[in-house]
Amino acid sequence: MTKKVHITEVVLRDANQSQIATRMPRSDFEDILETMDQAGYYSLEVWGGATFDSCLRYLDEDPWDRLRFIRSKVKNTKLQMLLRGQNILGYKHYSDETVRAFVRKSVENGIDIIRIFDALNDPMNMATAIDECLKAGGHAQGTICYTTSPVHTFESYVELGKKLESMGCNSICIKDMAGIMSPKACYDLVTELKKDLKIPVYVHSHTTTGLAPMTLLKAIEAGADGVDTAISIFSGGTSHMSTESLVYALEEMGYDTGVNLKVCQKINDHFKPVQARFLKEGGLNPSVLTTKIDALNYQIPGGMLSNLISQLTAVDKLDQLDKVLEETPRVRKDMGYPPLVTPMSQMVGTQAVTNVLTGERYKMISNEVKAYCRGEYGKSPAPISAELMKKALGDQKPFEGRFDDTIEPEFPAAKAYLGDLAESEEDVLSYVAFPQQAEKFLKERQEKKALKVSYTIQEVQ
Ligand code: CO
Numbered sequence: 001m002t003k004k005v006h007i008t009e010v011v012l013r014d015a016n017q018s019q020i021a022t023r024m025p026r027s028d029f030e031d032i033l034e035t036m037d038q039a040g041y042y043s044l045e046v047w048g049g050a051t052f053d054s055c056l057r058y059l060d061e062d063p064w065d066r067l068r069f070i071r072s073k074v075k076n077t078k079l080q081m082l083l084r085g086q087n088i089l090g091y092k093h094y095s096d097e098t099v100r101a102f103v104r105k106s107v108e109n110g111i112d113i114i115r116i117f118d119a120l121n122d123p124m125n126m127a128t129a130i131d132e133c134l135k136a137g138g139h140a141q142g143t144i145c146y147t148t149s150p151v152h153t154f155e156s157y158v159e160l161g162k163k164l165e166s167m168g169c170n171s172i173c174i175k176d177m178a179g180i181m182s183p184k185a186c187y188d189l190v191t192e193l194k195k196d197l198k199i200p201v202y203v204h205s206h207t208t209t210g211l212a213p214m215t216l217l218k219a220i221e222a223g224a225d226g227v228d229t230a231i232s233i234f235s236g237g238t239s240h241m242s243t244e245s246l247v248y249a250l251e252e253m254g255y256d257t258g259v260n261l262k263v264c265q266k267i268n269d270h271f272k273p274v275q276a277r278f279l280k281e282g283g284l285n286p287s288v289l290t291t292k293i294d295a296l297n298y299q300i301p302g303g304m305l306s307n308l309i310s311q312l313t314a315v316d317k318l319d320q321l322d323k324v325l326e327e328t329p330r331v332r333k334d335m336g337y338p339p340l341v342t343p344m345s346q347m348v349g350t351q352a353v354t355n356v357l358t359g360e361r362y363k364m365i366s367n368e369v370k371a372y373c374r375g376e377y378g379k380s381p382a383p384i385s386a387e388l389m390k391k392a393l394g395d396q397k398p399f400e401g402r403f404d405d406t407i408e409p410e411f412p413a414a415k416a417y418l419g420d421l422a423e424s425e426e427d428v429l430s431y432v433a434f435p436q437q438a439e440k441f442l443k444e445r446q447e448k449k450a451l452k453v454s455y456t457i458q459e460v461q
Contacts, residue, residue, distance in 0.1 A: 002256040006042030006202070006226025007247065008080060010240055011271065012070075013045040015230035018206065018238040019288055020278045021306055022054035026066055032270040033073035039267060040258040041077050042226055043113055046070050047106070048081030050342070052089040056430060056437035060444070064109055064426040071110030078112040078139075084342060085118040085126040086378075086404055090433045091343040091368065093125075093376060097409040100132040102429055107136040109426070115173055117143035119344040122378035123163050124402065134168050141202065142169035146176040149337035151382045154189065161193045161201075171200040171225070176215070177341045179208035179238075180296055183218040190222035200225035205240070208305070210291040212241045220255065231268050233275045237289035238305055244268070285309060300328060304345040311353055320356055327352040334388045335372065336380030347372060362391040375399035421446060 016024045036044060047067050055063040071079060086093045088102045106114065114133045118125035126142060133140040142164030144157050161172050174181070174189060181189075186203065193201050203219040204227070205212040216227045228240055235242035247259045278284035288306050300308070308325075312318045328340075331352045338344040347368050355361045371377065373384055373392040376399060389398075410432045415422060421442040422428045430438040 002254060005220055005224075005250055005255045005257050006200075007040075007243060007257050007259050008043045008045055008202070008226060008228045009036065009039070009041045009231060009243055010045040010228050011231045011234050011267075013047060013049055013051055013080075013082065014204075014228070015234040015239040017050050018240075018306065019234055020284050021310065022050040023058055023278070023283050024274070025059050026061055026069065028274045029270075030069070030073070032267055033070060035263060035266050035270070037074045037077050038260070039077075039263040040260050042258070043078035043080040044070075044074060045080040045082065045115075045228065046074075047079070047111060048083050048089060048114075050089075052430075053434055053437065056434055056441045060441070062441070062445075063430065064105075064424075067106075067109045067111070079110055080113040080115060081106060081111045082115050082117070083129055085116055085129050087119070087125075087343060088129075088433055091346065092371065093378075093404055093407060094432070095407040095409045096128045096404060098411060098429070098432055099128045101411060101425065102433070103129050103132040103138070104136045105426055105429060107133065107138040111138060113139040113141055115141040115143055115175075117145055117173075117175060117341070118378065119145065119341050120338055120378050120381060121145050121160055123160065123167065125378045125404075126164070127167060128404075130164075130167050130169060134170075139170045140168065141171045141173050142167065143173045143175050145339040145341050146174055146181050147178070147337070147339035148180060149332075149381065151337055152339075154185075154192070157189055158192050158196060161197055165197050165199055169199060171202060172197060173202040173204055174219075175341070176203070176205040176212075177339075177345075178295055178300060179206035179212055181205055181215050182211055183214040186215045187218040187222045190219050190224045194223040202226045202228070204228045206238060207236050207241055207291070208238050208295045208300075209293055213245070216241055216246060217249070220250065231264065231271055233268050233271045237291070239288075294325065300325065300340065300345075300349075304340060304349050307346070308349050308353065311350070315357070317357060323356045324349075324352050327356050331355065334385040335369070336382040336384045338372075338380060343368065343377075362388060365392050373398065376403045378403070418442065 012029060016022050052063040055061040055066055086099055088094055088099055116126050116129045130140045144160050164172055190201055201224050203224045205215050219227060229243040229246050230240040232242035232244050244261055244264050247257045247261055250257050312321055328348060331348050340348060350366060351369055354364050358364055370392045373389055411428060414432050415428045418431055427442060
């Protein structure tokens, strides 16, 4: 029997995020969506992650509108998003009410599959989102963030997989955001999860260290049900394995991906000039395209590495990159080995940059790191170092219990504050997630509409 392998195309979300800092506007892909719908992908990852923030902050796009537009053109293929559990798409914890409203609205606006993860692999931080996704009729994909540390053992991942299945997840994803999962580690983990779980297992990896093509192939040999890839022009480096290469190899080996390579060629031809423009205008830094074996030591995920480079470039300190890359694992250790994924990757990365640029460790500590030390992000995988706790909190005691239970629902106050700026529940949720960016966006939208009205009145007169 031919074994079916699901292919998820990530060019519009993760490849966009990993190579060009999520700056791809809708105009760059609107004409190719119907073709993408014909390629035979299992799903298209198109939303969530940093796309929401980027739409409001840089692209002057309504993220909800972007999703509805994609849904209107993609009628057959499942649409997928990435959600940071209790952080939704922001960088702090939100109330259960907000998480539920956000998940429900995501499904209502066109999302089929929600990949739900927590930066600390704390199941309690994923529970509300999983529960609401199932209630809304979505496919809840529970996530194991893969990292290596003295506390992240093979057994701990298997336990988490079982826990996520028992919480009702429809599938599991092993998320190797830094591209550090070796072919063998992946083979062993998938083998064990396939033995212990009834639900499908997916694997997500990045080509940062060059391991991903081997890792994905071993995942499939171990029985993984699907993997994530990016159309070739946006593949490689901090992004993902190329879709066409994997499909080509798998078809020859007798697997059925359902993906049509001729259609892939059209999609790739469409994105070639897009990639060329980003390269020419500097939005795509060629350094993210090369294989970085150092990531096996530093464990810097794709998106994080390009962020560190742009942070340092902005202050003309790119020559400090090596020092920052050395400081990053030290900060991570102090913080109790959180997996380097949003928002932990930003917190660890920014702290490492600050430590290097100020010339003194923890001279300045961000509010987010302080909140993390207070326990507001859930349980750290290992205890936080005493030195950091002292510098972050002074004599203050960390929080005990589930911090999320103490968060007041954000929605009513946000709705009252926005008044007629908000035209929908979605607008209010945008504001709850990204207050400054959303308010600016909503004000400008209102001004544009007012202009349009006066223009029309003038015309009539
Ligand atoms: Co990723």
